Amino acid sequence: MEILQVIILGLCLGFVYALMVSGLTLIFGVMRIVNLAHPILIISGAFVSYWLFILFGLDPILSVPAAALTVALLGVLLYKLIFEKNAAQQTYSEMTVLLTFGTAMVIDGLLAFLFHNTQRTASPAYATDAIFIGDIFIPLAQLYSGMVSLGIIVVLALFLKYSEFGIAIRATSQNRTSAELVGVNVKFVCLISFAIGCALAGSAGSLVSFVFSFFPSRHWEWIAILMSLVVLGGMGSLTGAVIGALVLSVVSSLVGAFYSPAWSTMVFFLALFLILIIRPRGLFGIRTD
Amino acid sequence: MTSLLSIRNVTAGYGYGPDIVHDFSLSLNESEVKCIIGPNGAGKSTLLKAVAGILKPRSGDIFFEGKNLSGKEAYQIMRLGICFLPQERAIFPNLTVAENLRMCAYSIKDKALAASRIKAAIGMFPVLGQRLKQIAGTMSGGQQQQLVYARAFTIKPKIILIDEPSLGLAPSLVEQTFSHIKQIASSGIAVLLVEQNAIKGLQTSGYGVVMDLGKLVFEKPANEVLQDQSLRDLYLGKALKK
Ligand SMILES: Nc1ncnc2c1ncn2[C@@H]1O[C@H](COP(=O)(O)OP(=O)(O)O)[C@@H](O)[C@H]1O
Ligand SMILES: [Mg+2]
Numbered sequence: 028m029e030i031l032q033v034i035i036l037g038l039c040l041g042f043v044y045a046l047m048v049s050g051l052t053l054i055f056g057v058m059r060i061v062n063l064a065h066p067i068l069i070i071s072g073a074f075v076s077y078w079l080f081i082l083f084g085l086d087p088i089l090s091v092p093a094a095a096l097t098v099a100l101l102g103v104l105l106y107k108l109i110f111e112k113n114a115a116q117q118t119y120s121e122m123t124v125l126l127t128f129g130t131a132m133v134i135d136g137l138l139a140f141l142f143h144n145t146q147r148t149a150s151p152a153y154a155t156d157a158i159f160i161g162d163i164f165i166p167l168a169q170l171y172s173g174m175v176s177l178g179i180i181v182v183l184a185l186f187l188k189y190s191e192f193g194i195a196i197r198a199t200s201q202n203r204t205s206a207e208l209v210g211v212n213v214k215f216v217c218l219i220s221f222a223i224g225c226a227l228a229g230s231a232g233s234l235v236s237f238v239f240s241f242f243p244s245r246h247w248e249w250i251a252i253l254m255s256l257v258v259l260g261g262m263g264s265l266t267g268a269v270i271g272a273l274v275l276s277v278v279s280s281l282v283g284a285f286y287s288p289a290w291s292t293m294v295f296f297l298a299l300f301l302i303l304i305i306r307p308r309g310l311f312g313i314r315t316d
Numbered sequence: 317m318t319s320l321l322s323i324r325n326v327t328a329g330y331g332y333g334p335d336i337v338h339d340f341s342l343s344l345n346e347s348e349v350k351c352i353i354g355p356n357g358a359g360k361s362t363l364l365k366a367v368a369g370i371l372k373p374r375s376g377d378i379f380f381e382g383k384n385l386s387g388k389e390a391y392q393i394m395r396l397g398i399c400f401l402p403q404e405r406a407i408f409p410n411l412t413v414a415e416n417l418r419m420c421a422y423s424i425k426d427k428a429l430a431a432s433r434i435k436a437a438i439g440m441f442p443v444l445g446q447r448l449k450q451i452a453g454t455m456s457g458g459q460q461q462q463l464v465y466a467r468a469f470t471i472k473p474k475i476i477l478i479d480e481p482s483l484g485l486a487p488s489l490v491e492q493t494f495s496h497i498k499q500i501a502s503s504g505i506a507v508l509l510v511e512q513n514a515i516k517g518l519q520t521s522g523y524g525v526v527m528d529l530g531k532l533v534f535e536k537p538a539n540e541v542l543q544d545q546s547l548r549d550l551y552l553g554k555a556l557k558k
Contacts, residue, residue, distance in 0.1 A: 194415050195422060198408050204370060205408060207390040208400050209467070210423030214389075 029284070032163045037280030038273060039165070039173030043234055045272035046176035047249070048256040049183060049265060050227030056200040056263030057220040059120040060110060063127040065228055066246035066253060067134045072098045072232020073241050074138065080149040080236075087149045087237050088175055094233040095226040102225025105130060106218060114217070131246065138243035146240040154237050172234040179230055180269060183223075187265070196220055200263065252292070255299035261309030271310060318382055319343035320506055321367070321398075321475055326376035328359075328366040335374065336362045338530040344475065349507040351517040351538065354527035360510040361403055363527070364477045367508075368400035369393040381474070395423050397474035399467065403483060406464050409453025413444055416452050416463055420470040430470075437466040458489050465496040468505060475506045482513045494520055518542050 051065040072094035076087040109126050113119055148154075153167040187193040199206040199216045207213050235241060256275065260267025275298055283291030302309060321344040328337040337359040344350055352360050365371040367378055369390035378385045385393055394400070408416055417437065421430035438445040441462040447455060452463060468476055481497060482490040494516055501507050501520070511517030518524045524541035526533040541547050 191418060191422065194411070194418055197415075198411060198419050201408050201410050204390075204402070205406060206419075207370070208368065208394055208402070208406065209419050210391050210394045210471075211419075212389070212391050 030281070032165075033280050033284045034277055035163060035165060036169055037277035039169040040238075040280065041273035041276030042173040042176040042180065043231065043238060044252070044256060044276050045269040046179055046227060046234065047231040048253050048260075048268045048272055049180060050224035050231070051253055052257055052260065052263060052265050052268040053183075053196075053227070054221055054224035055257065056265070057196055058110070058114075058123075058217050060123040060221075061120065061127065062224070063124060063250055064105070064131040064134065065127075065224075066249035067131045067138070067243070068098050068102065068225055068228040069232045069235060069249065070138065070241055070243060070246050071101065071134065072229030073236040074142065074232070075229065076233035076236045077147055077149045080151065086151050087233050088151075088171060091175065091179075091230045091233045094229040096229070098229025098232065099222045099226035102228075103218065103222050105225075106221045110221070111214070111218075114214075131250075135243050135246060142243065144242045144244050146242050147236075148240045149237040151237055168237050172238045176231070176234055179227070183227065184265070192216075192219070248292070251299075252295045255295040255302075258299055259302050259309055261311040264309070264311035267309055267311030318379070319345045320348075320381060321508070322379040323363075323367065324377045324379065326363070326366055326373045326378060328362055328371055328373045330362075330371070336530050337366065337373075339376070340527075340530070340532055341376075342525060342532065342535070344506050344508055346474070347501075347504045347506055348523070349501045349509065349521040350523040350525055350535075351509045351511055351514075351521035352525045352527050353511060353514040353517060354533070356512075358527045359530040360527055361479050362530075364400060364402075364479050364508070364510060367393075367477060368398060368402075370400075370402075391423075394473075398477065399471060399473035399475070400477045401464060401467070401479065401481070403479040405460065406467070407452050407460060409451070411452055412448065413450055413452050413455070413463060414448040417444070417448075417466065417470065420467040423471060433470045433472070437469045440469055441466050457485065458492055461485070461489060461493055461496065465493075465500065468496075468500045469503070472503075473505060475508065476500060477508045479510045480512055481509070482511065482516065490516065515542070 047069055051062055054060050054062050075094040075097050076090040079085040079090045079093060080087055109130065110123070113122055116122060153171065156167045157164050158167065158170070187197060195206065195211045195216055199211060199213055203213050256268050256271045259271035259275065275295055279291040279294040282294050323340060323342045326337060326340045327335050329335045340363060354360055362371065366373045369385065369388055373386070380396055380398060408419060411419065417434045421434055424430040424433065443459050444462060444466060447459065452460065455463070478497065481493050485493060490513065497507065497509065497520055509517055509521060518538040518541055521538045523535055524538045525535045
């Protein structure tokens, strides 16, 4: 039974990772922006929920919309300030790596200045509770954050699959010029996609705030983990990133439980190396441009 | 009377490169069909890109229904009524046929109208209706051509710009494609066509426009170009030998 328990916990965390990576994948798919600032935006969202909890006792799950909105607005500001002007440059995609790296350092520094690099966790009442199904034991914090993440991913997938704007987002990520030629305002689609990607980061932050302990500099570790998920899934493929997140999270939990917790994070980096050597386009990397 | 489309002294090029299109002027009236022919690299595609707004002209103006298009984004020009089918396949290969059709109708604000236009287009191309859930890029070449031309009947533009419609197509598909173009023209949409297969292109058009080295060489009624032996030797030589 122990193995089933580890797999279920791995899946719960996997959905949280999937939500963390979904915005990054969306932004890369549509705009070719490698957003290294994504994890620090997640941490910004975590701080929003953390402070709403500490100051007003608001449950972090209920503050998901507030964190999403705050980080989306921050994202729009960043987009207007640093991306929009440079979008026409030939080396745009490479440039975004440096631009977002710098942005990540600035936000990291600001957050550390304001709140210090001390470990924090929001601790709603259920954070220390668990349910038992037979002899399987599931902490409520993991279960709730995993299920809410899954819910948000499903809503995102339905939006991209069926809404007209969602189809326009996918059309733009396939070919900007073709999208423009059917009357899509590509610049607007990019702005909104960036805002949605940041809103996803913010909501992931809320859900992380009571599962992981976080501090501003923790985003460096997450950059590497999220990059491994993006590469495993196939750059820009949302389905791929979600499946990658679930698989790696479960494997990492299994390694942590049955071998050594010290090795569980290594799983992500090993997977990244292996994928780049064996199948560089990732699991679902089918791009035609 | 002002013409529907009026290209006036347009010069265009890419990045910091040389001028590709030089001081080019051409006009197109309502329901008119003109075919631009000329050797490879003459700047034909570049001219169409400038009209569609994908490439900003370096100088000169393009007027559509009396409005100057300079400074307008490609999507705005499209919404005014100029539809451009570029040389590369003008569909979204990773989207389904149904999603492609929805994208064709994207610019139509009235969604009930959009739905009825899509329905009508499916009526004209029943194959598309049978394959709505299929990923467009996995359809046969002929079926993909139908999807490309379904766009014209979905959005009913005032002008359609078509770049090399027969390039790389099997002979039977060339016939099919030109019948789609004739159908578009007979529905009253003005067509500006660029075509390597000069004979086919001219047979479909009212006027032939010869372009070389980015400049307009001459413009004549298409049947005169087709009948004049010296012009045939000069500009249609290759096409005739086939
Ligand atoms: N995207 C581009 N960037 C730079 N130069 C280009 C580009 N596209 C075409 N050219 C150049 O412009 C010239 C004319 O090309 P084009 O307009 O495609 O000619 P045509 O369609 O008549 O064959 C060619 O010399 C080509 O190298
Ligand atoms: Mg060409």
